[in-house]
Amino acid sequence: MENPSQLRERTIGAFIQQYPKIPCVIPSSPEYAALRATFIIDNPAVPIAIVRPQNADDVSTIVSFCVDHEIPFVVRSGGNNLFGKSQVHDALTIDMRDIKYCRVDYSKRFAEIGGGILAGKLVEDLSNAGVMTASGTVDFIGYVGWSTYGGYGPFSGNFGYGFEQILGAKVVNWKGEILDADLELLKGIRGAGGSFGIIVEMTIKVYPLTKILTGIMLYDASDVEATVVNYCQGLQKLRDEGFPRQLCVAPLFLHTGDGLKLASHFMWSDDDDTAGFKWLEKVSKLGKVLYNPVRKTTVLDGMSDFKTIIPPDGRASVNTVSLRALTKEVTAVMAKYVQRMPRYAGNGFAIHLGPKPSDSSLKNSVFGATESHLMLELLATPRSEEGVEESRKWGAEFLRGLLETNPKNILPTTYINLTPPGRTTLDQIYGANFSFVMALKRKYDPKDVLRLAVPFSYIAATDVQDTREGSHL
Template sequence: MATSLDEKQSSLKTFLESHPGIKYIPPNGPDFSSLSALYVCSSPTTPLAVVRPQTADHVAALVSFCTAHAIQFTVRTGGKNIFGLSSVQDALMIDMRDMDSIQIDKSKSSVTVGGGILQAKLAGALAKEGLVTPSGSLGFVGLVGWSTYGGYGPLASHYGLGLDNILGAKVVNAEGEVVVADKELLKCIRGAGGAFGVIVELTVKVYPLNHLLGGMIIFDSQDLIPAYEKFNAGYQTLLENGAIPLELDVQQFIVNTPQGKALAVAVVWSSDDHEAGRACLAKIEALGVVVMNTVESQTLAQYVEIMMSAIPPVAYGSCRTINVRKWTKETSQILSRGIHRMPSLFGTAFSLHELRGPSAAPNPDSVFATREPHFMLEFISLVNKEEDVKESEEWGASLRNEILQKDPENVLPGTYISLTPPGDVPLSKIYGPDANYQNLLDLKKKHDPQNVFNLAVPKLLES
């Protein structure tokens, strides 16, 4: 017999009476709206309640309770998932953000963090020791979710993806036990994240780096399409000539500004040799007419804070991505046309990520499949007005589909799961080839045969 919502609430309250250390925020609580709020507001949901465990044992008790009482639950490590997947209607939200401990090992080669650590806090703590670990560009993102599903970011070409830097993990498994992940479970975590358990602790590599060079370069965009095409032609030449070291990350954007559409480039030089960095950056600056340059010496913590300040606290909409092997003439022409018709809506944008060096090298100890040099094209529809969502998303979908249709041989089968709408691309393609995907399914059946973590990404088994 199905359990009613009131019965679930009642059993949860009874459970929490014997676990007073777990913070409880019911739907009628004064802080519920703010603590359950997500970055994207397009599909608002009301979870059963929000609980904030303080220890791994708290998480284990919650998983056991939910399993015993047939209560669905989600796990929130940061809450910045583009598709709002950490909140499901009437499911219990296990909010990990109070579990944000940081412990740097004595050799300063790794750091062990709690499952709810945000990237800004970790970057700040590491900066005090002259250290970094790969992260995304936005400090409000949870490290665990970012890294275990891939972990693209401005240090990836130098140090590898986020998942490449995972050394160990402590997990609450489907039986509600706190376990240290073995080699097999770690392989699953590196690419399939929380589908195999709640990650309550993660150990990742760290690297010595006091200050990077980072910031935005804005180019004269009065004639945007020619400026964009000139930049990319020049950049491809630099790549082909080996003039872009792995220490330099270049991420292009076409964004809407009060003055119109603009070509903006986020650059990060991840080495303390700033003289060499300035020389490399001069080659990037020479690819157009620079109207603004904010690049300066700073810590990674400062960089992610600055980048975060440029992002609105909430948005409506979503993103779509596609991976292409090379920067072909056909792809360039399609994108030029797409940029020309990009809606002039704040939050509508196009971004280009590049995977090369260690970020594009095979990693047999992970289930992440897209391990070859490629460009990830990101069509961003994260607008600040709900009425603008439809136009922005239709533009992104149309442009993505045009590349699929007109340059199919250049398109990789898989996409980046963190930026792919659920169901938009088959998991067999994201985690392919077929033998790898089947192995992932077999491991899911072994570690979570009852599909306890059925609301986690990816959804490998039917509920």
């Protein structure tokens, strides 16, 4: 008698025979381990197979097969979901990374991109065409996974968040149909990403800017408390005085194995260098600068700076809080916990500036942060196994300390891509758009075929049992 796992294995064997042109690897294949690898290295999940569609038709074939044979599937691009949710035990992984084209329109105002393209390739292809778009900092992040759930990055002030770049999308729905997203579906995709179907293509905005002032500055962090307090209060003062939209300042307090570092990304995304250098002077006064590599260079070269600072993997326990301001009260909590950060390489604490999205972006998306804020990233992500428990405890205490500060300063929403299971609920995250998201989910996924998609796979809709018909709790 076959158990369910054996039945799935046999069914996948049948898929491979029926569709030999769609690459598919099983756990015994030599390429399996490399294809399965994700940012989170301690995820024990063994997917039943990893299938690599080459185009939208392949995705449609795979979805129809999975539905017909009741095979659960998960979609992955960069594999950077911080809670290991893009590899699920005994499910089929649909690896989108071979759908990675980038076609810039002759008007040079928009580009069509494949649903599995990674940020590094996108930036490179756009650079070759003389344009750029808003992207994150790290080249191995999938553009769909980054942008559709929010997409914070150094261009957020000047060009908007990732979700604000999305002009159109082609989606494979649960029936295997390839749809051009209408305005209603696009609104849901801008904030709730792959909840409604597999995104095989997006049309995004592009811009003529190709050169920026950029660099990762290092500040002296030998007196941790004074460094955090002076830097954060100085940053808040600059915000209060009026931060230009072209400016990005993003601090990362990081353990590198060689002590605690304050690495702060400076970027000025405008051709007016004189104004940029004036801001660099002001930002240099946030602490004692040890190293200042800021120079005028290409967006692609600027992205490569992060290879030296961002670890390629981690053992996760990530959390997040979004604040209205860096008050004295929260700065004191940050100083206390940055000082207590366990000394394992990979642990860190980052602050991202979150500007208010434009009114039209807010109307046409479900993104939850509707006002200017600071998104904090608590990275209890040691690379070594021995640091896991201590780091996890530190992350939990740091979070508690922040949540005990003045509640009026804390946004009810949190950034989905950094929100762990059990932390909050979708009604908190989506706020006024929660009912819209739930109705769209029921409309586009009535049989819960996409149950393993972020965020529905691990964030509950509400904190009470949802008994409405079609609920996904």
